[in-house]
Amino acid sequence: MLAVTDLAGTLLGRLDADFSVRRDPERAAAMAAYMRDQFEYFGLAAPAVRAVERSAFAGLPRPTADDLRAVTLGCWERDEREFQYAACDYLRKFVSAADPGFVPVLRTLITTKSWWDTVDPLATRVTGDLVRAHPALVGTMDAWSADENMWLVRTALLFQLHYGEATDTERLFEYCARQAGHRDFFVRKAIGWALRHYARTDASAVRAFVETTPTLSGLSRREAMKHL
Template sequence: MTHSLVDEIMERLVRSYEAARDPERAVSAAAYMRDQFAFLGIASPARRALDRVVRAGLPAPTEEDLSAVATACWERKEREYQYFACDWLRAHVANAGPNFLLTAHTLITTKSWWDTVDALAAHVVGGLVARHPQLRVEMDAWVEDDNMWVVRTAILHQLNYRQETDTDRLFGYCTRQAGHPDFFVRKAIGWALRQYARTNAEAVRGYLSQQGHVLSPLSVREAAKHL
């Protein structure tokens, strides 16, 4: 391969995405996201099919490759490129070391909205912390951050941990941010608790009985939805 991996991926990606551009669908997709981002107008199933072709035959990426490709995708105007980066990082998070958390932080705090932040929180940051437990202390700092998307990430990073969930951290984070003024943080609290209730409903019931009075009605409603 004469190009670097990032060059090869971006050339394939731009070529594939441009050929699939749908201006009419792009308008509706942008409207759904409150016109914060431009879109190519590629539906998710079609985009993921294109992504599989783009990734075919490529070597395993290094941590540097992961950072370079994600950065290149974040620099593109259309949102689908950021979706590709989130899916690619999710697939290769095992190749990243603890220092990759710095890159994840940059992605979370740039072009921030729930669609990319949640994917990065649950599948990238969550994967990093699971593989590098020393990063738990970073989550303790993130949950107190001034940036609401960083706070949301800390609350959601254990979303897929199931029996491996650190309940002291989960419940502690929810209590510490119970009065957060932003909808997206209060919603994340309810979502994190509801998800953990699928694994340990009694623990979530117990937490709500003891601390539900400090949570927002939104958080409690979301948490108890399936209890």
């Protein structure tokens, strides 16, 4: 059974109450349909989710690593997708409270209830910031870049998205080349996205990589070269 800290219990209780009173069944059905009926929804638009979060987070102390674990896993156990959005935003706000021991939790969040809407913020902000703070975790990214789970692969491809000049270019290109022939759309798209974004920092390096990597899919190639 998941251990719930006092802070987590308070925060989860606030989210439960505030999300429930704002429920919009008609909008919830439309949102679920848009997401291929993979998740249940309260039916809150993004601004309403942010409003609930601001109220729920207000006045609470900075979380410990245990609080962070309890909050995020507690949100992930709940059915409605808005809870997972709140968990991602809470992690973004307090990712500095996490340490390398948080990686198994992060892996759980990425590989369960997986879709781009939660994986991408977890990859580009949470994982990226955690690895930046603890560089030894690049070994975990190396392992994820070759994992059978496509969402871990996508995370490894995207974790450096906002690193700019601090990007490990060799590692980025290695990951992209390793997964160039991946069959899944979300991996091929992530390759193109990562390359296109890095082109803002070093366009010539991205152009050269694309031109010398014939195994890249057409989708990855088009995305990478979109602004070059």
